[in-house]
Each structure stands twice: as C-alpha cells, then as structure tokens.
Amino acid sequence: MENDRIDQIVDKHQGEASSLIQVLLEIQSENHWLPKRALERVSVKLQVPLTRIQHIATFYKAFSLVPKGRHEIHLCMGTACHVRGATRILDTVQDVTGIKPGETDLDLKFSLETVNCLGCCALGPVMEVDGKTHGKMAPGETADVLKNYE
Amino acid sequence: MPRIDSPADLEKLRKSILSQRDPDKPCITLCSGSACHATGSGKVAESIEEEVKKQGLRDEVDIRKTGCHGFCERGPIIVIHPEEICYFQITPEDVPEIVSQTIKEKKVIERLLYTDPDTNEKIIHESEIPFYKNQKRLVFGSNGSIDPKSIDDYLAIGGYSALAKALSGMSAEQVLEEVKKSNLRGRGGGGFPAGRKWEGSRNAPEETKYVIVNADEGDPGAYMDRSLLEGNPHSILEGCTIGAYAIGSHEGYIYVRQEYPLAVENVNIAIKMAEEYGFLGKNILGSGFDFTVRVHRGAGAFVCGESTALMTALEGRVGEPRSKYIRSNIKGLWGMPSVLNNVETWANVPLIINKGADWFTQFGTDGSKGTKIFSLVGKITNTGLVEVPMGMSLKDIIYKIGGGIPGGKKFKAVQTGGPSGGCIPDELLDLEVGFDELTKAGSMMGSGGMIVMDEDTCMVDVARYFIDFLTDESCGKCVPCREGLGQMRKILTKITEGKGKEGDIKLLEELSEVAKEASLCALGTSAPNPFLSTVRYFRDEYEAHIQEKRCPALSCKELITFHIDPAKCQACMICKKKCPAEAVDGGKKKIHVIDQEKCTKCGTCFEVCPSRFSAVTKISGEPVPSPIPEEERIITRKSKANE
Numbered sequence: 001m002e003n004d005r006i007d008q009i010v011d012k013h014q015g016e017a018s019s020l021i022q023v024l025l026e027i028q029s030e031n032h033w034l035p036k037r038a039l040e041r042v043s044v045k046l047q048v049p050l051t052r053i054q055h056i057a058t059f060y061k062a063f064s065l066v067p068k069g070r071h072e073i074h075l076c077m078g079t080a081c082h083v084r085g086a087t088r089i090l091d092t093v094q095d096v097t098g099i100k101p102g103e104t105d106l107d108l109k110f111s112l113e114t115v116n117c118l119g120c121c122a123l124g125p126v127m128e129v130d131g132k133t134h135g136k137m138a139p140g141e142t143a144d145v146l147k148n149y150e
Numbered sequence: 151m152p153r154i155d156s157p158a159d160l161e162k163l164r165k166s167i168l169s170q171r172d173p174d175k176p177c178i179t180l181c182s183g184s185a186c187h188a189t190g191s192g193k194v195a196e197s198i199e200e201e202v203k204k205q206g207l208r209d210e211v212d213i214r215k216t217g218c219h220g221f222c223e224r225g226p227i228i229v230i231h232p233e234e235i236c237y238f239q240i241t242p243e244d245v246p247e248i249v250s251q252t253i254k255e256k257k258v259i260e261r262l263l264y265t266d267p268d269t270n271e272k273i274i275h276e277s278e279i280p281f282y283k284n285q286k287r288l289v290f291g292s293n294g295s296i297d298p299k300s301i302d303d304y305l306a307i308g309g310y311s312a313l314a315k316a317l318s319g320m321s322a323e324q325v326l327e328e329v330k331k332s333n334l335r336g337r338g339g340g341g342f343p344a345g346r347k348w349e350g351s352r353n354a355p356e357e358t359k360y361v362i363v364n365a366d367e368g369d370p371g372a373y374m375d376r377s378l379l380e381g382n383p384h385s386i387l388e389g390c391t392i393g394a395y396a397i398g399s400h401e402g403y404i405y406v407r408q409e410y411p412l413a414v415e416n417v418n419i420a421i422k423m424a425e426e427y428g429f430l431g432k433n434i435l436g437s438g439f440d441f442t443v444r445v446h447r448g449a450g451a452f453v454c455g456e457s458t459a460l461m462t463a464l465e466g467r468v469g470e471p472r473s474k475y476i477r478s479n480i481k482g483l484w485g486m487p488s489v490l491n492n493v494e495t496w497a498n499v500p501l502i503i504n505k506g507a508d509w510f511t512q513f514g515t516d517g518s519k520g521t522k523i524f525s526l527v528g529k530i531t532n533t534g535l536v537e538v539p540m541g542m543s544l545k546d547i548i549y550k551i552g553g554g555i556p557g558g559k560k561f562k563a564v565q566t567g568g569p570s571g572g573c574i575p576d577e578l579l580d581l582e583v584g585f586d587e588l589t590k591a592g593s594m595m596g597s598g599g600m601i602v603m604d605e606d607t608c609m610v611d612v613a614r615y616f617i618d619f620l621t622d623e624s625c626g627k628c629v630p631c632r633e634g635l636g637q638m639r640k641i642l643t644k645i646t647e648g649k650g651k652e653g654d655i656k657l658l659e660e661l662s663e664v665a666k667e668a669s670l671c672a673l674g675t676s677a678p679n680p681f682l683s684t685v686r687y688f689r690d691e692y693e694a695h696i697q698e699k700r701c702p703a704l705s706c707k708e709l710i711t712f713h714i715d716p717a718k719c720q721a722c723m724i725c726k727k728k729c730p731a732e733a734v735d736g737g738k739k740k741i742h743v744i745d746q747e748k749c750t751k752c753g754t755c756f757e758v759c760p761s762r763f764s765a766v767t768k769i770s771g772e773p774v775p776s777p778i779p780e781e782e783r784i785i786t787r788k789s790k791a792n793e
Contacts, residue, residue, distance in 0.1 A: 061450030078370030
C-alpha cells in the first residue's frame with residue numbers, strides 16, 4: 001500500500017491519535033492485511049508509538065498481520081450454528097482446505113476464520129465465502145461449495 | 151432541504167409528507183435486513199423493480215426496502231400494503247405473478263401465504279400469524295414499514311416528535327424524571343436503571359459529558375441491536391439526543407461492530423440526514439441545544455461490549471476493562487461523565503417521552519417494565535426476532551411464538567443471556583421473563599439471546615462451548631478470568647472427550663467460585679454461569695460423561711460411534727456415495743458397514759440414510775456390535791428370489 005494512500009486515510013480522520021483504530025480498519029479493508037511498512041507510516045503520521053499500534057493490531061480480531069488468501073472463508077461458530085452442527089462443518093472445511101482457523105494456505109487460495117455470529121441464525125450452520133452466505137450447510141455440501149473456488 | 155427550526159415547522163413538514171402519500175396506493179415492502187439479504191432479498195428487490203417497470207406500474211406502486219421484519223425463518227418476506235398481504239420465502243421467479251396477480255388484480259396467491267402448522271389454514275395478514283400475533287412490538291414494530299435510508303419515512307410515522315416535545319415543552323430535569331419514573335432498565339445485559347445512570351452524569355460537576363450508544367453486539371446468536379440499527383436508525387439517534395439533553399451532553403458516540411456493515415452504512419446515512427434537517431448539530435429545532443454524534447467502528451473484540459472496555463476502545467486504545475471503583479457515568483470516556491446505554495435502551499426513550507412513563511409501566515412486571523426483544527434461535531421452528539412484554543412466560547415465547555421444536559424432537563433447555571448466561575430446563579419453562587426472574591434461575595437477561603436446545607444437544611458440550619468462547623475473548627488483564635477460564639476449558643474439553651476424572655465437577659465448581667469473586671469485569675464474574683447452570687440442572691449428563699464415558703445426547707464426537715444396523719440396511723448406496731471419508735464398505739445388495747478406522751464421525755451417513763430405513767444409528771457408552779459375517783451381507787430380495 002502506497003504511503004500517499006495511507007496519508008489520505010489518516011488525514012480523513014483529522015490525524016487524531018484517537019482515530020487509530022478507525023485508520024487501521026480502513027487500511028485493513030482496502031489492503032486485506034496490515035503490512036509492517038504501513039504500520040510504520042501510521043505511527044509517524046499519528047505520532048503513536050509502533051508498539052501501541054502492534055498491541056492494537058494483535059488485540060482486535062479484524063486485523064491481520066499476514067497476507068490473506070484470494071478467498072476468505074468465514075465460518076459462523078455462533079451458538080445457534082453450534083447447536084445445529086457448526087463443528088462438523090469446521091471439520092470439513094479444515095479437511096478440504098488443509099488449514100485451521102486463522103491460517104492461509106501456501107497457494108494463497110483460502111483464508112479461514114471462525115466468527116462468533118453472522119446474525120443469520122435462521123440459516124444455521126452458516127458459511128460465508130467472500131461475503132456470499134451459504135446457509136443450512138451439511139458436511140457434503142460444504143465440500144461441494146468449496147470446490148467451486150479457484 | 152431547509153433546516154427545521156421549530157417544533158411547528160416539524161409538524162408542518164410531517165403534514166406535507168403525509169399529504170403526498172396516498173394510503174390506498176399499493177406499496178410493496180420487502181425485508182432487506184442482513185438475514186433476508188443472505189436468503190436472496192437483494193435479487194428479489196431487483197426483480198420487483200424490473201417487473202413493476204415491465205408491467206407499466208412504475209407510478210402506481212411504491213417499493214420500499216425495509217429493515218428486518220423479524221421472521222427470519224421465512225425470509226425473504228414481502229408485505230403488500232394497504233391490504234397487508236404477507237408472502238414468505240419469495241424468489242425472483244415469484245415476482246411476475248405477484249405483480250400481475252396481487253398488485254394488478256388484487257388476487258391473493260395462496261401458495262406464498264403462511265400456512266398455520268396446526269390448522270393447515272392459510273393466513274393472509276401479518277398480524278394474524280401466530281408468530282406476530284402474540285408479540286407486543288412497541289420498539290421493533292416500525293422496522294417493517296419504513297425505509298431506514300429515508301428520514302421522511304421516519305417522520306411519517308411520527309419520528310422526532312419526542313425530541314421536539316422534550317426540547318420545547320420539558321426541562322432537562324423533567325425528561326430525566328420521566329425516564330426515572332418509567333423504570334427503564336438497561337437492555338444490554340446489566341439491567342441497571344437508565345434514569346439513575348443518567349442522573350449520576352447529570353449531577354457530575356464536569357462541563358463535558360458524553361452519551362454513548364453501545365452497539366457492540368457480540369453475543370453469538372443475538373442480533374436485535376443490529377436489526378434496530380439497520381432498520382430504524384433514527385429512533386436510536388432520537389433517543390440518544392433526548393438522553394444528551396437530559397444530562398447536558400453535547401457529544402455522542404455510536405460504537406458499532408465493523409462486522410455489521412449495513413448497520414454502519416444506515417446509521418451514517420441517518421446521521422447525515424438528521425444533521426441536514428437540524429435534528430442533530432447546532433441549535434436543534436431552534437431550542438439552543440447542540441449535539442453531535444460520531445460513529446466508531448469496533449474492530450472485533452467481545453470484551454468491548456463491556457462499558458469501560460468500550461470507552462478505552464473509543465479512545466483509540468486496546469479495549470481492556472478497568473475496575474469500577476468510580477462508575478463510568480461519573481468518570482468515563484476521557485475521564486468525563488459518560489452515559490452508555492444499549493441500542494434497544496435508547497430506542498425505548500422516544501416512546502417513553504412521547505407516551506409518558508405511565509403508559510410505559512403498564513407493560514411488564516414489577517421489577518422489569520416495558521418490552522424486550524429476544525432473538526429466538528437454535529432448535530426452534532420459527533427462528534427470528536420477537537418482542538414481548540416483560541413477564542411473558544418462556545413457554546409462551548417458545549411454543550406460541552416460536553412454534554416449538556422442529557422435527558418432533560423433545561425440548562431440553564433454553565439458553566438465555568449470551569455466553570455468560572445460563573441454561574433453563576424444561577421444568578422451569580413457566581418462568582416469566584424479567585431481569586430478576588432470570589437471574590434467580592441461574593441465568594440472566596443479557597442482551598436477549600434465546601437459544602433453544604433439544605434432546606440432541608449435549609449440555610456438557612454447551613458449557614464447554616461457552617467457556618471456550620469466553621476464554622478466547624478474555625482480554626487477559628486479570629488472572630482469575632485469564633487462567634481460571636483456561637483451566638475450566640481444559641477440564642470441560644477432557645470431559646467431552648471421555649477423559650474426565652472423578653472430582654472434575656468439584657474442581658470446576660471451585661474455579662467458578664474464584665472467577666466469580668475475583669474477576670475484574672462482568673465478563674469474568676459471569677463467565678462460570680454456563681457451567682454452573684448446566685451442572686445445576688443437568689448434573690446427570692456430566693456424570694454420564696465422566697463415569698460411563700457416555701454422551702446421553704449422542705453428540706460428543708469422541709464418545710460416539712456410527713453404526714449401520716444390518717437388519718435395517720437396504721444397501722441403497724446413498725451413505726456410501728455421500729461419505730466424505732469413504733468409510734462405508736458395501737455395494738448394491740451388499741449390506742453396508744462403516745470402517746471405524748476411517749470414520750471421521752461427521753454424521754453424513756446418519757443424515758442421508760432415508761428415514762424409512764433409519765439404519766444408521768449412534769452408539770455411546772457401549773461397544774460397537776461386531777460386523778456380521780461376509781456371506782450374510784448379501785441381500786436377496788424375496789420378490790426377486792421367487793422369480
């Protein structure tokens with residue numbers, strides 16, 4: 001991510017140190033991860049020590065310090081999905097992709113994250129791939145859905 | 151749009167909006183909340199617009215994309231006004247028929263109506279469907295009739311009249327008194343009286359004060375705050391502006407999870423519109439009162455739903471709670487008095503100001519007034535958001551509104567209060583919902599999640615699930631929560647894996663005691679609830695896991711095995727084909743056998759085995775029967791054998 005773009009984002013928030021989280025969120029959503037160089041730039045621009053930025057970037061779930069795959073799988077592990085068998089779906093996704101929650105495969109094809117509720121409890125168990133919701137999943141269908149991604 | 155400078159101007163504007171609206175003009179409202187969106191309401195919306203244009207009705211029909219109607223199980227939902235015809239599970243293919251039949255010909259399409267499962271009767275109107283009929287939708291009711299992106303829609307239903315009333319006709323003290331008199335208690339979990347919280351801030355000496363809307367709805371299985379913010383954002387803005395007036399604050403924040411993009415979008419639009427109209431900003435409605443609101447997106451941390459953690463997050467730091475020797479309404483955000491209330495609490499405020507505390511207190515029980523929105527999810531027929539008066543029994547909510555348990559299964563427990571709540575068993579279903587009543591039963595109100603569990607749900611696994619969740623979400627600042635929960639997770643996991651030991655329950659109880667007593671914030675002090683309530687009501691399940699290595703609900707993976715009953719298997723090949731692990735051995739006319747070495751216990755075979763055979767069974771606590779001899783596995787069908 002270019003320094004100019006980072007500066008623009010920081011300026012949009014009036015360069016206030018209290019907007020640090022908002023700035024990082026915007027970088028994350030545009031770039032899909034937070035490269036070290038970007039964090040250093042934010043540190044300079046907002047006059048916030050890099051250690052504090054690291055603290056925040058590792059504390060909140062929305063941030064990633066490593067690159068993400070082409071397809072992001074969000075698997076809902078909320079209570080409603082859990083009682084409807086989300087663990088079995090997770091097992092299947094892990095089998096198919098070979099990665100665990102929080103990981104990205106070596107080909108940068110899939111990143112897998114578990115989330116605590118997508119708020120579509122009527123559709124549980126729910127799997128979201130690149131923002132598209134797949135509801136009422138069963139292990140077999142899960143594998144079929146994932147096969148469609150290149 | 152010119153600014154509105156007085157309550158009289160507001161009424162004038164409202165009249166002009168209403169005069170431009172013909173109540174008899176057909177209007178299609180389509181639920182566009184997140185849940186319906188996931189079931190395809192976006193495509194339905196497109197096809198409605200296209201079809202209306204195609205059939206030349208563009209000027210004769212209004213199309214309104216509204217917030218969540220609540221009945222998520224049956225989404226996407228459309229309601230056609232003024233007749234209030236309600237169609238469920240709409241696909242784009244249904245749309246041409248709806249437009250040509252219902253809009254043009256005024257004919258009802260039977261197959262899209264709701265069918266009462268008891269009487270098999272078709273129901274046309276939303277208000278007659280049992281799911282809606284038994285609710286009292288004071289706060290949530292407008293969601294289905296307004297477009298959240300249109301401030302005019304909100305004004306048309308009387309929006310901002312409470313703000314006008316408060317600013318022009320009431321002193322700040324009177325507003326505060328009214329809220330105190332209403333006994334409105336915080337809907338986010340704590341149940342602290344809102345009026346008393348406000349009073350503390352009002353009386354604090356500092357000039358700068360803040361109001362905060364807590365929309366960091368992190369409880370899994372709860373999404374009422376999101377639906378309110380998405381569907382009726384102005385009601386929350388109006389509520390918190392009234393609150394700001396009462397305590398003398400001029401700056402507010404809405405802390406909303408970034409996982410709720412539509413809520414963020416709609417609330418930002420609402421703020422912009424309200425500023426243009428003069429409901430926010432300087433000199434609101436000509437009263438001289440100034441108030442601005444900013445949206446802060448939360449970056450994903452459950453603990454930030456806790457008030458002090460949320461405030462440190464607002465300051466741009468890591469969201470860790472602090473000890474509350476001084477409450478945050480005295481010293482909160484940047485050390486200033488800060489009133490933080492949940493979305494639903496704020497949404498109640500305009501109602502109380504408009505209709506009065508006496509009106510509000512007629513709903514509910516002695517200790518809990520008004521209504522509460524619950525998200526009724528899990529093993530329930532009618533998943534969705536329901537708003538009921540406090541004091542309704544759990545049984546009525548689950549059976550009358552929720553339609554009971556699907557698939558003829560038996561009810562086991564209902565979990566209320568989010569991860570730190572508790573499980574309430576069958577014998578307590580007559581319990582009336584209310585803050586104190588639920589606490590007494592070992593659970594809590596929480597933000598209003600209500601997760602129904604049936605006989606297939608293992609209660610030990612539920613406790614493990616919640617403790618696991620809370621361990622992950624613990625910020626790690628204090629030891630009892632960080633270490634105690636971690637140990638509880640370890641022990642509970644072992645129990646569900648069949649490695650539980652005598653004395654584990656006692657050890658868990660001791661750990662719970664310490665976490666309850668010594669944790670810094672409510673996350674830790676309430677974290678043992680899922681364990682304590684399940685062990686209180688379902689001790690036998692714990693004992694079965696520990697002593698007999700058996701999971702009575704046949705749910706814990708490590709304790710069950712799948713077995714195909716050779717007497718029932720018809721060698722239909724379905725499970726063999728579907729098994730992802732290729733663990734089923736067999737062939738046409740050859741009885742199937744599961745290779746236990748290969749089986750991953752995913753349960754696919756159990757699900758796909760046709761119910762008329764029901765040959766796949768789950769076994770727990772006893773050995774798997776040894777496979778029948780090879781020669782007996784060949785099925786010779788009688789009819790064919792006779793040929």
